Amino acid sequence: MKYVIIGAGVAGVTAAETVRKIDSDGEIVLIGKEQFLPYKRYLLTEFFCGTISKEQLFSLSCEDLKRLKITFRKGQLAKSVDFENKKVKLFHNETVSYDKLLIATGGKPRIGPALRSFEKNLQLYYSLEDILLIKEKLDSVRTCVVFGQGLSTLDLMAGLKNLKKEVIYITKKPRAFFPLLQSNSDVDVHQFLSEKGVKIITNDRPVSVEKRDDKFIVETFNGEKLTADLVFAWDDYRPNIRFLENTKIDRKIGILVNEQLRTSVEDVYAAGDCAEIYHPKIKNYWINFGYPNAIEQGETAGKNMTGLNENYRIRETLVFHVLGKPFEARWWE
Template identity: 55%
Template structure:
């Protein structure tokens, strides 16, 4: 049986490994759009701050892929899925057939209408490529402006501050919460960050970015004029699901799946940051970005592609380190 996996991140590679560990005879093809070997995105800050070496970023090696018999196609884009013919089309019209298909294309930071015209002045911090570019620029950077939300944004501003950079964080909210609806933290998160030397501007947002001889001039909706060496900004994270456009696969913001991670189309599964699933706790559909979620869903998807019926369940909480203090957030697992 041929298993095709779109996406070479944590969810996709975990599913591929799970399939081959349970069925050595299965044919597994992983198609990834990046040119790098699969890596641990959650360790990019450690790599940027020289806490780990580049080879420690790897999620799997060439040797492991070869030993398991997993075929990895790097730098390849999937432009269409035709479920009725059990095939996908690649960017240059190559056709790949499958028996079971997993979509694990992840998500990425996205700019809204206000920031879109200023894209050329904005540095994303999401991929290994982004990190390698930033690593080259770091010695010349002192002042940083960050606009965004979520745990990855929190990770970014803390990493920059730990490197001795001057950090200004801008948020639309009344306080800096980083979309952590429920968290346990000793004291107030915003006050903790301010004590660490991070300037926080609330109830504001970037409306203009202009390049100058010495960096960038940033204007906010509250008419603040700021100067900086680099601007990191995004409005929201969005599932990467352009490959399902024109198909019968049901979606909202992400690809809709049941507790077995099956999509609306038979034989097609989805896992990781591109997935939207009903959350009984909040009684609504939910996209949960992050490595623990991708790892767990990848394992379950791999098993279920082989005919098992394992369900995706909620874990109460995970704990992560924030500049020497622990922060607990509720997540899907």
């Protein structure tokens, strides 16, 4: 049996480990687009703030991969999948055949049309590569402009404040707002961020980001002109499944899967932030984001790829911490 897993994040790695526990002889190929060993994305902010080392980020070492007999195709991007012939086509035109396929490509930040022409002046905060690039510049960074609504934006601002950087946050809304649960209603995030020293610009959005010498000049819709050393901006997170365009696999925002994480295509599974899982209570699909869920999904998908038939139990909420404060959230954006 040959198991191919696209995506070396938490879900993909957990699935690979799970498969190996059950099937000691099967061939496992793990495809990761980044130039690193599999790492724990949820620890990136801790690495960014220097509370853990780079080595502590990695979830599998070269020795682990060897011991688990996992062929790791590092830095290789899946270009498309030929479901008819059970082949994954990679960016460099090599095809990898599979008997069972798991798609665990996660999500990625998306820059909307308004800012797309300034993309090269924007800094993302998503991958280890992003963090390493930011770290290279960090000493000369004093002021950062942040624009975005997702929880990762909150996470980034926490990191920047920990590193004693000046943060200017721009939101389209009248107050800083994040998709938190009602259970956090005792916390006013806007006030909380202000108290932590974040300058918040409300009811506004950046319309241009130009580079001038070593600085970036951000102009907003309301005519504000801000000078920053780094500008972080993205509109939302989306499942990273563009390579499945023009394929027959069922998808909406993400890949649609049932409770066993099976997709509409036989022998193909999806897990993690790229999967929209059927929720029997609401009778609809939703993305059950966050790393504890990704681990569980990876485990369920891994088991089911080997022939078991286990259901994934959807978690309703996720708890995370920002600047020492616990928050509960449900939605991933």
